[in-house]
Amino acid sequence: MRILVLAEDADRLDSALSAGGCEITVKSHSGEAEHLLLCEQFDVIVFHPRSDDPYFLTRMLRDYPGRALVVWLRSSSSTRVSELLDAGADEVLDGTMDDRELLARVRNAARHGRRPASQTLELGDLRIVSPSGKASWREAPLRLTKRERGVLLALAETVGETVPREVIYRKVWGYSMVRGDRSVDVNVKRLRDKLEDAAELRIRTTPGVGYRLILQVAKPDETPVAIL
Amino acid sequence: MRFSLVPRQAEFYDLFTRAGENALEAARLVQKRFSNIPDTTIGQKAVTDLEHKGDDITAEIIGLLNTQYITPLDREDIYSLASAIDTVVDYLDDASELIDIYHIESPMEQAIEQCRILVGSTEHLANALRGLRGLRGVSKQLVALKQLEDEGDAILRDAIGALFEDDKVSPRLIIQWKDIFEALEAAIDSAETAAHLIGNIVVKNS
Numbered sequence: 001m002r003i004l005v006l007a008e009d010a011d012r013l014d015s016a017l018s019a020g021g022c023e024i025t026v027k028s029h030s031g032e033a034e035h036l037l038l039c040e041q042f043d044v045i046v047f048h049p050r051s052d053d054p055y056f057l058t059r060m061l062r063d064y065p066g067r068a069l070v071v072w073l074r075s076s077s078s079t080r081v082s083e084l085l086d087a088g089a090d091e092v093l094d095g096t097m098d099d100r101e102l103l104a105r106v107r108n109a110a111r112h113g114r115r116p117a118s119q120t121l122e123l124g125d126l127r128i129v130s131p132s133g134k135a136s137w138r139e140a141p142l143r144l145t146k147r148e149r150g151v152l153l154a155l156a157e158t159v160g161e162t163v164p165r166e167v168i169y170r171k172v173w174g175y176s177m178v179r180g181d182r183s184v185d186v187n188v189k190r191l192r193d194k195l196e197d198a199a200e201l202r203i204r205t206t207p208g209v210g211y212r213l214i215l216q217v218a219k220p221d222e223t224p225v226a227i228l
Numbered sequence: 229m230r231f232s233l234v235p236r237q238a239e240f241y242d243l244f245t246r247a248g249e250n251a252l253e254a255a256r257l258v259q260k261r262f263s264n265i266p267d268t269t270i271g272q273k274a275v276t277d278l279e280h281k282g283d284d285i286t287a288e289i290i291g292l293l294n295t296q297y298i299t300p301l302d303r304e305d306i307y308s309l310a311s312a313i314d315t316v317v318d319y320l321d322d323a324s325e326l327i328d329i330y331h332i333e334s335p336m337e338q339a340i341e342q343c344r345i346l347v348g349s350t351e352h353l354a355n356a357l358r359g360l361r362g363l364r365g366v367s368k369q370l371v372a373l374k375q376l377e378d379e380g381d382a383i384l385r386d387a388i389g390a391l392f393e394d395d396k397v398s399p400r401l402i403i404q405w406k407d408i409f410e411a412l413e414a415a416i417d418s419a420e421t422a423a424h425l426i427g428n429i430v431v432k433n434s
Contacts, residue, residue: 176397180337186333186334187334
């Protein structure tokens with residue numbers, strides 16, 4: 001089992017997991033880790049979340065959907081652990097666990113926590129394969145940027161419901177949106193242009209709040225009817 | 229260098245008018261660039277070209293100053309005002325350049341507001357420079373410019389405050405936009421500096 005440990009002062013984890021026969025790579029710098037994740041395949045990513053970056057886990061889930069994500073805390077509380085599990089972590093380890101428990105929990109996360117590496121979203125004739133991001137309309141490829149695809153996926157999660165700009169931004173960019181930032185609007189405008197031919201899909205503006213995706217179905221010889 | 233005894237006073241006023249119009253054109257271009265991010269139809273080169281044009285006008289004013297025995301305004305006032313207008317365009321160029329340097333992907337409403345102030349300020353500055361010859365309506369333009377500059381200060385405070393309202397904002401975005409907001413404010417302030425110089429000229433010559 002290949003494990004990437006992204007944490008400073010990871011000796012304890014390194015010795016516990018190496019003793020269990022795991023292949024461990026430790027990186028303290030997130031840039032180096034990002035490079036490794038692009039080039040190599042890991043079964044589990046163990047990381048220590050920085051207190052000043054609460055969306056780190058969100059970004060890891062978004063960017064590395066095929067790996068089990070395990071959080072390493074030096075000390076923990078029930079509140080913190082439940083927050084992390086609710087946010088999508090597959091397991092939370094802490095410094096009070098002995099080596100056998102650490103190893104068993106990482107193995108368990110690797111067995112059960114692995115998400116499907118590929119998911120396909122289909123909305124009418126629109127098809128998006130994540131995480132590769134290949135999108136097509138009636139099998140013709142659509143050239144969507146990473147941000148555009150993220151915005152479309154964020155809207156597609158709740159078709160027909162308004163998604164506030166701030167929520168879209170947090171999901172796609174992984175940070176809080178600054179008041180006045182037009183990033184979401186710019187990407188919605190580009191998406192509208194690129195989806196112009198996809199008549200059954202429309203992105204509607206909810207003034208002052210955000211956007212909603214409308215999916216319409218058209219029966220032969222009938223005007224399209226909004227179903228969602 | 230030879231001093232000319234034949235006065236060419238009108239040329240000074242024409243050059244100041246051209247310098248003001250050039251600053252206004254640059255401000256309008258910068259406004260378009262900030263409003264249309266990420267559209268790159270108007271590139272930085274267009275702004276830099278106007279900056280070079282501004283340099284040429286300033287050089288012409290100083291060149292004329294060095295050859296004239298009699299000048300319509302105090303020599304030091306002409307020199308300071310020409311330099312101040314040149315600085316406005318320099319700051320506009322600097323602010324606009326940051327869009328490319330920081331690879332800005334989307335506009336920010338506060339920056340668009342700052343650009344509105346910039347266009348208004350340079351419009352009043354250009355009008356004041358146009359009226360310099362007979363000192364007609366100049367004071368009114370300077371008062372309007374000062375009001376806009378005050379509005380610009382409030383926008384800057386709000387813009388920087390927005391960056392720090394939430395501690396989960398991207399640090400990269402804070403660095404980029406704090407620099408841009410401050411660069412646009414520097415351009416607004418430089419228009420006010422030029423306005424102060426015109427105000428002094430009005431007091432001396434009326």
